[in-house]
Amino acid sequence: MTSIAIPAGMPQYDDVPRFDVVRVRADFPILSREINGHPLVYLDSANTSHKPRQVLDVLDEHYARHNANVSRSVHTLGTEATEAYEGARAKVAAFINAPSPDEVVFTKNSTEAINIVAYAFSNASLRPDGDPRFRLGPGDEVVISEMEHHSNIVPWQLLCERTGATLRWFPVTDQGRLDESGLDDLVTERTKIVSLVHVSNILGTVNATSRITARVREVGALLLLDCSQSVPHLPMDVVDLDADYIVFTGHKMLGPTGIGVLWGRGELLAAMPPVFGGGSMIETVTMARSTFAAPPARFEAGTPPIAEAVALGAAVDYLNGVGMRAIQWHEKELTAYALDAFATVPDLRIFGPAVPVGRGGTISFALGDVHPHDVGQVLDSLGVQVRVGHHCAKPVCSRFGVPAMTRASFYLYTTTEEIDALVGGLEQVRKVFD
Amino acid sequence: MVQLDQLYQEIILDHYKRPHGRGLRDADDSGDQVAEAHHVNPTCGDEVTVRVATDGTVLHDISYDGMGCSISQASASVLHELLRGRNAGEAFEVHEAFVELMSGRGQVTPDEDVLGDGVAFAGVARYPARVKCALLPWMAFKDAAARAGVGVSPEVKA
Numbered sequence: 068m069t070s071i072a073i074p075a076g077m078p079q080y081d082d083v084p085r086f087d088v089v090r091v092r093a094d095f096p097i098l099s100r101e102i103n104g105h106p107l108v109y110l111d112s113a114n115t116s117h118k119p120r121q122v123l124d125v126l127d128e129h130y131a132r133h134n135a136n137v138s139r140s141v142h143t144l145g146t147e148a149t150e151a152y153e154g155a156r157a158k159v160a161a162f163i164n165a166p167s168p169d170e171v172v173f174t175k176n177s178t179e180a181i182n183i184v185a186y187a188f189s190n191a192s193l194r195p196d197g198d199p200r201f202r203l204g205p206g207d208e209v210v211i212s213e214m215e216h217h218s219n220i221v222p223w224q225l226l227c228e229r230t231g232a233t234l235r236w237f238p239v240t241d242q243g244r245l246d247e248s249g250l251d252d253l254v255t256e257r258t259k260i261v262s263l264v265h266v267s268n269i270l271g272t273v274n275a276t277s278r279i280t281a282r283v284r285e286v287g288a289l290l291l292l293d294c295s296q297s298v299p300h301l302p303m304d305v306v307d308l309d310a311d312y313i314v315f316t317g318h319k320m321l322g323p324t325g326i327g328v329l330w331g332r333g334e335l336l337a338a339m340p341p342v343f344g345g346g347s348m349i350e351t352v353t354m355a356r357s358t359f360a361a362p363p364a365r366f367e368a369g370t371p372p373i374a375e376a377v378a379l380g381a382a383v384d385y386l387n388g389v390g391m392r393a394i395q396w397h398e399k400e401l402t403a404y405a406l407d408a409f410a411t412v413p414d415l416r417i418f419g420p421a422v423p424v425g426r427g428g429t430i431s432f433a434l435g436d437v438h439p440h441d442v443g444q445v446l447d448s449l450g451v452q453v454r455v456g457h458h459c460a461k462p463v464c465s466r467f468g469v470p471a472m473t474r475a476s477f478y479l480y481t482t483t484e485e486i487d488a489l490v491g492g493l494e495q496v497r498k499v500f501d
Numbered sequence: 502m503v504q505l506d507q508l509y510q511e512i513i514l515d516h517y518k519r520p521h522g523r524g525l526r527d528a529d530d531s532g533d534q535v536a537e538a539h540h541v542n543p544t545c546g547d548e549v550t551v552r553v554a555t556d557g558t559v560l561h562d563i564s565y566d567g568m569g570c571s572i573s574q575a576s577a578s579v580l581h582e583l584l585r586g587r588n589a590g591e592a593f594e595v596h597e598a599f600v601e602l603m604s605g606r607g608q609v610t611p612d613e614d615v616l617g618d619g620v621a622f623a624g625v626a627r628y629p630a631r632v633k634c635a636l637l638p639w640m641a642f643k644d645a646a647a648r649a650g651v652g653v654s655p656e657v658k659a
Binding site: 103438439440441444445448455456457461464470471499500 | 504505508509514544545546547548568569570571572628631634
């Protein structure tokens with residue numbers, strides 16, 4: 068491994084909080100599975116994470132003991148379910164240092180969270196009394212980047228189609244970093260919203276957002292950060308990050324599928340028109356018109372994913388128990404180890420930052436000209452689970468001139484032995500396709 | 502690795518490494534109808550273009566180009582080898598047999614007299630995630646043929 072000497076008097080690596088990865092792994096039942104006769108080596112956590120027993124138990128317990136609909140029942144079960152649901156909201160709010168739980172809107176996933184913001188913008192654009200911050204029309208601009216997941220591209224393309232606004236984007240450098248050189252020309256007085264990925268799901272890049280935030284404030288636009296790949300992996304503080312909205316999803320952070328989060332500044336959420344109409348989001352309804360509840364209820368029409376939210380709260384408890392700084396450091400060490408190990412594999416080309424600085428534990432690569440599908444298939448035969456394909460980020464693949472990539476991604480339960488298994492598997496791939 | 506050998510049969514790797522008839526070609530005979538179809542696999546980004554040249558009876562040429570995994574590219578090579586120069590009616594019978602083989606989850610025994618090197622794909626049918634790869638050029642072929650005036654394809658409107 069690369070050794071780095073830290074000057075005396077500075078915090079040393081020993082000061083970093085650590086945890087016992089073997090004990091953590093024992094909490095995840097799926098990790099004892101075998102795949103094709105080999106121990107499971109799961110290197111696809113950027114796709115979805117596994118769930119510890121503590122989360123599965125809460126999910127089971129909710130349905131077995133506390134099942135009822137929320138926010139509408141006076142009976143005991145209804146009260147228990149509501150308390151658990153709102154308790155999960157408070158846990159999530161504290162986890163990201165949101166000033167108030169009311170700023171946490173539960174959604175289905177990050178995709179839905181981004182779409183809620185995009186549709187609130189177009190709904191505001193249709194109403195003469197819509198808040199001018201959300202009103203879009205010809206001449207206005209939305210700025211994204213070439214590094215985005217499709218979920219942070221398509222909703223804005225559709226919004227621009229609906230409103231006549233123009234979509235612009237930051238390019239990506241050869242090293243897989245956001246190219247901020249054109250910042251002042253890209254983000255201007257015409258910009259209404261900038262929506263960027265915090266940590267790339269394909270390149271692993273952690274985007275430094277402070278310069279962009281400063282420019283966004285200067286021109287009076289709004290900033291949304293897609294934190295799907297950051298909230299699960301590093302300490303999140305929305306006050307410190309100084310964004311206007313962040314989105315993330317439960318299933319990538321040890322929680323179940325079907326639950327995600329839109330966090331927005333309270334004052335912004337309060338000014339946004341509703342997107343989905345239905346039960347739970349109203350103040351009063353007559354046959355002629357309706358008035359709407361305050362956030363977060365305004366954006367949670369219909370019966371929400373109650374058990375999923377409660378289990379997400381349990382996932383947050385689990386992550387807090389291990390410690391987000393410790394998880395971040397564990398992944399940093401794994402990333403440094405993997406980058407060193409990959410350097411020993413002939414014909415392996417890494418897409419994205421080649422150093423373990425300003426990048427997370429998600430590494431995409433090509434192995435010679437072997438197609439990623441074939442790489443993934445041979446690895447699967449050895450029990451090694453990686454993602455292959457375009458990773459819902461086709462523009463990134465195009466940027467680097469490939470139709471697809473192979474991606475290994477790590478989490479708190481990943482070990483260096485698993486990275487060794489991957490590297491050994493790549494040797495097998497080379498043998499089959501030499 | 503035994504299972505894997507069933508997927509990556511030598512015949513498949515051979516067609517992948519040394520593809521037959523690759524590259525899009527114009528018709529030799531000026532009387533031929535020429536049409537092509539471009540298909541993509543949205544889950545992995547693989548692409549193939551298949552071009553058919555026919556006088557309405559015989560498929561004088563089937564040419565192709567594309568990028569993708571070993572299974573999809575080898576499948577295009579086998580398709581070219583099997584169907585080029587065949588009578589359209591026969592070609593569609595082979596097409597049907599190949600689709601049946603790929604949809605069979607490994608339960609269909611292929612007929613080598615009909616499918617030739619295509620029998621090597623029997624193992625692929627056991628990998629649901631890869632069936633689409635094998636079928637990609639065959640579906641593009643069906644569209645291209647319909648556009649050239651032979652056969653019908655649900656994706657081509659009259």
